[in-house]
Amino acid sequence: MLRRVINPFLFLPLTLSINSFNVLSSETKNSIDNVLEEKSNITFVDYQEIEKIVLNNQELKSLKNLLTSAGFNLSSQVAQRYPTLDFQANGLPKYVAGKNYSSNSQTLKTSQFSANPSLNIRWDLIDPLRGSEIKIAKENYKIAKNNYEIKKKDLIQEARMRYHKYQKSYQDIKNKKFTLDLSITSLDNAKTKLESGIGTKFEVLEAEAQLSRDQQAVNEKKIEHEINTISLKEILNIKEDFEIHQEQKLVGFWNHRLNKNINEGLDKNLSLKNLILQKSIKKSQANSFVAQNKPNIYISNSLSSTFSKGDSLTTNIDSKKSGSNYTNTISLNFAWRIFDGGQNKNSYNSKIADAEAEKYAYENLKNVLTTSITKAYLNLKLNEEKIISSLKEIKSSKESVRLSRLRYNVGISTLKDVLIRQSELSNATSKNINAIYNYNLNLDELKRLTFLDISESCLGFNNTKLKNTESICNIQR
Known part of the structure; x- marks a missing residue:
C-alpha cells in the first residue's frame, strides 16, 4: 500500500525533468533550424x-x-x-657669361648660349x-x-x-x-x-x-x-x-x-x-x-656635337655669331678581369x-x-x-x-x-x-x-x- 502511494511522487520529478528537457530540446531544434534556413541569392x-x-x-x-x-x-x-642607345645633353641649352681680366692684356668677355647633345650606341658582341x-x-x-x-x-x-x-x-x-x-x-x-x-x-x-x-x-x-x-x-x-x-x-x-x-x-x-x-x-x-x-667584347659608337650662339673670350661680344661642330667615334672595346x-x-x-x-x-x-x-x-x-x-x-x-x-x-x-x-x-x-x-x-x-x-x-x-x-x-x- 505504501509503495502505491510513493511511486508517483518518485517518478514525478523525473517526468517533469524529461518533459522540460523535451521542450528545451524542441526550442533548441527550432532555433538551429531558423539560423540554418536563412538564405539569400x-x-x-x-x-x-x-x-x-x-x-x-x-x-x-x-x-x-x-x-x-x-x-x-x-x-x-x-x-x-x-644594342643599347643612349641620348645625353649637357645643357639644353646652356648659357655662359663672364669676364677674364689680366693686367698684361685686354679684358676678355664671354656671353654665349650653347647645346652639347650626344648619342651613344653600345652592342655587346661577346658577353x-x-x-x-x-x-x-x-x-x-x-x-x-x-x-x-x-x-x-x-x-x-x-x-x-x-x-x-x-x-x-x-x-x-x-x-x-x-x-x-x-x-x-x-x-x-x-x-x-x-x-x-x-x-x-x-x-x-x-x-x-x-x-x-x-x-x-x-x-x-x-x-x-x-x-x-x-x-x-x-x-x-x-x-x-x-x-x-x-x-x-x-x-x-x-x-x-x-x-x-x-x-x-x-x-x-x-x-x-x-x-x-x-x-x-x-x-x-x-x-x-x-x-x-x-673577356667582354663590345662595339661602341659615340656621336657628339656642339651648337653655340654668341662669343667667348673676346674683347667685343658679337651676339649674332654662331657655330657648330660634331665628332663621331666608333671603337671595338675589350674588358677582361684577369685576377x-x-x-x-x-x-x-x-x-x-x-x-x-x-x-x-x-x-x-x-x-x-x-x-x-x-x-x-x-x-x-x-x-x-x-x-x-x-x-x-x-x-x-x-x-x-x-x-x-x-x-x-x-x-x-x-x-x-x-x-x-x-x-x-x-x-x-x-x-x-x-x-x-x-x-x-x-x-x-x-x-x-x-x-x-x-x-x-x-x-x-x-x-x-x-x-x-x-x-x-x-x-x-
Missing part, C-alpha cells in the same frame, strides 16, 4: 565545374601575378642581346654573363608556371574534398533523422504498452533518453553541415548561398594498374620538374661566376654543391610520391570493399530492426533489443557514407598525383566490364 555548383570556379580563388590570382612578373623578367633578360642570366630567367619562369599549376591542382583537390565533405554531412543528417524517426516510433510503442499495462516506465524512460540523444546528434550534424557550407564557399570564393547535388554518389572508377599510377605520377609531377629546374639554375649561377673571369683573388672560383664551388643537394632532394621526393600513390591506391581498394560490405550490413541491419520490433510488439523481446538494432543500422549507414566519402577522396587524390583521368565506366585491367556481383562496378552512380 542561390547559385548552383556542379562537381564538374569546380575546376573553373577555383580560378576565382584569391591565392591563385596572387600566383598568377607572380607568373606575369617572371614573364616580364625573362623579357628583360632577353633584351640584353640587342659571358648574358647566356647564363637568360637561361636562369627562362627556368625561373618555368618554375613560376609550374608553381601556379601546382597550386591550382591543390586547390581543385581541396575544393573537391570540401564538396564531398559537404555531401557527406548532408547524408549524415539524413541518417540521423531516420534514426530519430525510429526512436520516435520506439517511444510511441513504449508509451502505448505502458498505457495498456504490458510495458514498464523504465522502457519509456529508456526510449525518451535515446530520443534525446538522437535529436542531439541531428543538431550536431546540422551544425557540421553549415560549417562545411562556409568552408566550401570560402575556397570557391562564392559570396552568396549555393546548392549542389545533395545525394552522395561515386564520382567514377579507377581503371589503372598500380605500376602505371607510379610511372605516370613520377613522370608528370611538377614538383619533381621544379627540382630539376632548380638544379639547372644552380649550375647556371655557377657558370656565371666563371664567366666573370672571361679576383679566387672569389669567383669559390662561389662556383658553392653553387655546384647546392646543385648536388637538389639531386638528393629529387630522389627523396620520388620516394615520398611513390609511397603516397601506393597508399592512395591501396586505400581506394580498401574503401571499395568497405562500400560493398557496408551495403550488406545495412541490408541485414534493416531486417534485424524489423524483426526485433515485431518481437517486441508481441512481447518476446525488450525495447533495449530494438534500440540496439536501431543503433546498429545507424552505424552501418554511417560506415557506408564514410566509405563512399573516402573512396571519392582517394579518386581525387590519385587523379592529382598521377595526372590520369577518372573513368566514367568500370572496367577491369583487360578493358572489359566486370560481371562480379560483389564488384564496385555494380554500385549505383
